[in-house]
Amino acid sequence: MMLFASNSMLLSTIIMLTYASLGVSRPTSNFVDPDFPITEDPEEMRAEALKRLLEVFGMEDPPHTKGLHKQPPQYMLDLYNTVADVDGVTKDPDLLEGNTVRSFFNKIHSEQIQFLFNLSTVAKTEKVLTAELHLFKLRQKATTPALHRHHFCQVNVYQVMDNRKASHKLLSSRLVPIHTTGWEVFSITHAVRAWTADENSNHGLLVTVRTLGGTNLDPNLIRFASGRDHHESKQPMLVLFTDDGRRAASLENSLKDQNKEGDALNIPPSLKVNNSRTARSLENTEDEHLPCQRYPLYVDFEEIGWSGWIISPRGYNAHHCKGSCPFPLGQNMRPTNHATVQSIIHALKLTKGIETPCCVPDKLFSVNLLYFDDDENVVLKQYDDMVAGSCGCH
Incomplete structure (x- = not known):
């Protein structure tokens, strides 16, 4: 799915992506983020959505560049190409010291x-x-x-x-x-x-x-x-x-989440929410009968106005998970033990109000950005949990 600044698809997709990356579910009528304005003004909504996307990248504001940049140091270009593939996805998380x-x-x-x-x-x-x-x-x-x-x-x-x-x-x-x-x-x-x-x-x-x-x-x-x-x-x-401490915090939260839920797979909490239900509420339900699988979700930095300060990549495919998790769950759906039990309880209607497991990312990859900061220094930064590597029922 492309992020187009010229239509409402941009707003919906950015809101989906930012809420997923920040580790919160889409606000409902009962649970609304008080800091996120509810407005019908497309420009105001777009500005707030992009602000949330900047938070995912650890920034309050985009760097104020002058437009005429120096040539990035070859050392930084070579380092970026060593740690990241053509889409910015990390080749090996152990290649870079720190993030x-x-x-x-x-x-x-x-x-x-x-x-x-x-x-x-x-x-x-x-x-x-x-x-x-x-x-x-x-x-x-x-x-x-x-x-x-x-x-x-x-x-x-x-x-x-x-x-x-x-x-x-x-x-x-x-x-x-x-x-x-x-x-x-x-x-x-x-x-x-x-x-x-x-x-x-x-x-x-x-x-x-x-x-x-x-x-x-x-x-x-x-x-x-x-x-x-x-x-x-x-x-x-x-x-x-x-x-910057973000990686350590992500790993700590992942361990807490794993201990709390007892899942067989280590799923970072930033995307361990009801993302499938979020997707269902924003998209047509005609694809719900399809099994849980991964679909493209391309984030185009030029379309959202960030190409002036980001050197590489021009965008990246975050992917997203969509589909049903029907009983009985096969191993091809990569279910956790918890999801298998939940699926059985739902199928047998043993407990009222228990839904089917959700189709969510069960493997996440990091993305690298090479960009100019406010002083036109070149920065290489690695962001965890940005790409859905595979999907499963949880």
């Missing part, structure tokens, strides 16, 4: 090899797992007889504590081949954790290059690309691997 990767560009230009990165877009609740400084080592402009005697240089990365040189704190130090070119990566996790805890402590980084004997090398001999003088694909970059 968020942020890239930042240098904000200052100095005669020294000095960098400053603005981390204001990192939420206080995000846990910094790993932070890396990426520098592109250029070919030498010139060489000297003395330099030919050396094959390695020592590159040191310091955290600038204040303007006093003696207060600089060594973060990383290692040997780098002198006569090669390419990316060099340095771990600076401790400094970034300090900066995110206290943004006033962020005075930047200082990089020095010395011979193995400790002598400073001429910057013209050993050079790293800067954002000012070199192609943007080679500019210095800070890369943060973080976790």
